[in-house]
Amino acid sequence: xxxxxxxxxxxxxxxxxxxxxxxxxxxxxxxxxxxxxxxxxxxxxxxxxxxxxxxxxxxxxxxxxxxxxxxxxxxxxxxxxxxxxxxxxxxxxxxxxxxxxxxxxxxxxxxxxxxxxxxxxxxxxxxxxxxxxxxxxxxx
Numbered sequence: 001x002x003x004x005x006x007x008x009x010x011x012x013x014x015x016x017x018x019x020x021x022x023x024x025x026x027x028x029x030x031x032x033x034x035x036x037x038x039x040x041x042x043x044x045x046x047x048x049x050x051x052x053x054x055x056x057x058x059x060x061x062x063x064x065x066x067x068x069x070x071x072x073x074x075x076x077x078x079x080x081x082x083x084x085x086x087x088x089x090x091x092x093x094x095x096x097x098x099x100x101x102x103x104x105x106x107x108x109x110x111x112x113x114x115x116x117x118x119x120x121x122x123x124x125x126x127x128x129x130x131x132x133x134x135x136x137x138x139x140x
Contacts (some may be wrong), residue, residue: 024113
């Protein structure tokens with residue numbers, strides 16, 4: 001198999017997983033995958049905040065798309081933005097208590113959809129080796 005074919009299989013697995021998670025999160029919690037990822041990333045920060053530029057890099061979105069996403073979450077009361085007190089150019093985002101509560105409810109939905117998508121993909125001979133490769137990764 002060529003690297004290009006492997007890449008297409010990897011992309012197919014990613015799309016399958018993301019679609020399953022997206023549908024589950026939207027239906028149960030009104031969140032899309034990127035919104036969930038932002039809430040999750042920010043909640044994992046030791047200081048509970050992250051500079052907007054770093055957040056854009058972490059979720060692999062443009063700065064303008066990240067700003068729109070954060071604005072949507074902020075409008076829903078799930079995030080708060082503020083200017084860094086020591087560097088007035090830096091804008092940070094924090095998860096609010098409401099955001100943490102929603103994330104707590106959404107995480108089991110996310111995890112179940114992820115596991116279901118992997119189990120389904122493991123039955124596909126073209127995707128099964130990728131699922132096994134994921135299973136072999138050490139926990140982070």
